[in-house]
Amino acid sequence: MEAYIYTILAILGVLIGSFLNVVILRFDTGASISRGRSKCFSCEKALKWYELLPIVSFTVQKGRCRACLSKISWQYPLVELLGAVAFPLAYKLSPGAFFDPLGTILFVLTAALLCLYIVICVYDMRHKIIPDLFSYSAAGVALAAVALEYFVVGGIDPLRLIAGPALFLFFFFFWAVSRGTWMGLGDAKLALSIGLFLGLSQGITAVLMSFWIGAGLSLLVMLIQRITSRKGGLRMKSEVPFGPYMLIGFLIAFIWHIDMAAVISFLAV
Secondary structure, three states: HHHHHHHHHHHHHHHHHHHOOOOOOHHHHHHOOOOOOOOOOOOEOOOOOOHHOHHHHHHOOOOOOOOOOOOOOOOHHHHHHHHHHHHHHHHHHHOOOOOOOOHHHHHHHHHHHHHHHHHHHHHHHOOOOOOOHHHHHHHHHHHHHHHHHHHOOOOOOOHHHHHHHHHHHHHHHHHHHHHOOOOOOOHHHHHHHHHHOOHHHHHHHHHHHHHHHHHHHHHHHHHHHHHHOOOOOOOOOOOOOOOOHHHHHHHHHHHHHOHHHHHHHHHHH
């Protein structure tokens, strides 16, 4: 039964991932997200249904347009694969999903948040900006999860309520002091949903993880560039989208329930 559920959810996730690609590519371009046929960006040929099969079409066509043979971005299958992972993950982390009403609601909220985070991550990597619509929608979903906690346990942890605003103010401070050169305001708005969904302690863990991962990967890339004598590329003053690192930190804290406060207390003892 579990294997059947995971398979169905993975297929659903792939289909939703295909739609997320449309959102990422058409948002704020003037094109309708719900209308209009997909076209090749190179030759503008309208794509047939069999050229739009998630993952399958990209694989069969070897990552190229059937008409002009131009390369198709790896973003398409990667986002679809992320969708295939997001839905089973949301189910695994939502006790009682499909067997209990509250568990099912938690699954829907978790899946919605993960989908929004996929869109935010890829959009930030493409444009180095996080649109307010995405970050505020994520905050709304996270706030709904807080309300769900009230119905489940009959109360809300006060620290969870202040976690979102606290993390927002943390990033807002860096944005304000640096006038946007250290951190974008979009990162502060993204932190709002992370804090609301995870709570204060795990939210802080997610932020710490994001800084460590971001610094580590950036230094590694610069080291590789230096060794290979590659000109250009990443520099100390380069503008780097931080949203993806924040979401990696979120996933680490969320999936493995890592609580840095508990870890530090344990080590102190």
